[in-house]
Amino acid sequence: MNSKDIISKVKKAYDIIARLHKTKVKSAEHDHRFIEKFLALLEPNQNVLDIGAGTGELSHEMGTKHLLKVTAIDLSKKMVKIAKEHYPDLNIQLMNITNLKFPPKSFDAVFANYSLIHIPEQDIVKVLKQIHKVLKFKGYVYFSLQKPTSKKQKDGFYDVVYQKQVKLFINLINENEIRKYLNKAKFKVLWTGLRESDKKTEFPFDKLFVAARKM
Numbered sequence: 001m002n003s004k005d006i007i008s009k010v011k012k013a014y015d016i017i018a019r020l021h022k023t024k025v026k027s028a029e030h031d032h033r034f035i036e037k038f039l040a041l042l043e044p045n046q047n048v049l050d051i052g053a054g055t056g057e058l059s060h061e062m063g064t065k066h067l068l069k070v071t072a073i074d075l076s077k078k079m080v081k082i083a084k085e086h087y088p089d090l091n092i093q094l095m096n097i098t099n100l101k102f103p104p105k106s107f108d109a110v111f112a113n114y115s116l117i118h119i120p121e122q123d124i125v126k127v128l129k130q131i132h133k134v135l136k137f138k139g140y141v142y143f144s145l146q147k148p149t150s151k152k153q154k155d156g157f158y159d160v161v162y163q164k165q166v167k168l169f170i171n172l173i174n175e176n177e178i179r180k181y182l183n184k185a186k187f188k189v190l191w192t193g194l195r196e197s198d199k200k201t202e203f204p205f206d207k208l209f210v211a212a213r214k215m
């Protein structure tokens with residue numbers, strides 16, 4: 001399947017499960033320590049782009065708790081609609097990560113919590129290069145990713161979460177791969193983190209966290 005078809009399927013799937021996603025996210029409690037470690041690099045009033053912001057919980061938290069100036073984007077109309085209902089002050093708009101429409105050097109940081117996981121491998125470096133372009137010099141980037149727990153697990157469509165209502169395309173990325181991609185797009189990795197999946201509520205893959213800086 002080509003990238004366009006994969007991304008179009010991801011968009012349709014999130015439109016279907018948007019309300020369910022809203023009930024499922026509780027401020028990313030398992031991942032908080034990694035998110036907080038990243039946000040500690042930033043200063044109040046800095047400009048942050050949240051890519052694949054979903055229903056907006058983390059964007060809202062970055063704005064209200066960390067006092068960052070947040071711009072959020074998402075591919076799914078339904079996710080954006082729900083984010084706007086709950087957080088009317090949030091600056092969120094429909095936009096595809098593969099086609100960022102911001103002037104160069106607009107942001108101090110880019111934040112991507114489990115959104116790059118939906119981008120097929122052939123597009124990852126292209127997306128990272130766009131992120132590089134919209135970041136200021138020495139700007140920061142953060143990713144939460146799904147990592148294969150065994151060699152048997154491959155990229156593909158998985159339905160385990162969201163009550164098996166939809167199949168979502170997941171690109172499984174290990175640490176060597178993300179380092180290679182970031183290097184190609186001219187980022188320097190600052191740190192990585194790892195945790196196991198909470199298999200009752202999450203996809204059965206390890207979670208990989210990466211913070212990097214524009215060179």
Ligand SMILES: C[S@@+](CC[C@H](N)C(=O)[O-])C[C@H]1O[C@@H](n2cnc3c(N)ncnc32)[C@H](O)[C@@H]1O
Pocket residue numbers: 007010011014025028051052053054055056057058073074075076079095096097098112113114115118119
């Ligand atoms: C697992 S959810 C995470 C949402 C949010 N970051 C959070 O942590 O709650 C992934 C989100 O990425 C969005 N997404 C997937 N592919 C995208 C793309 N190509 N461009 C923009 N958003 C995308 C989906 O619509 C969905 O809202």
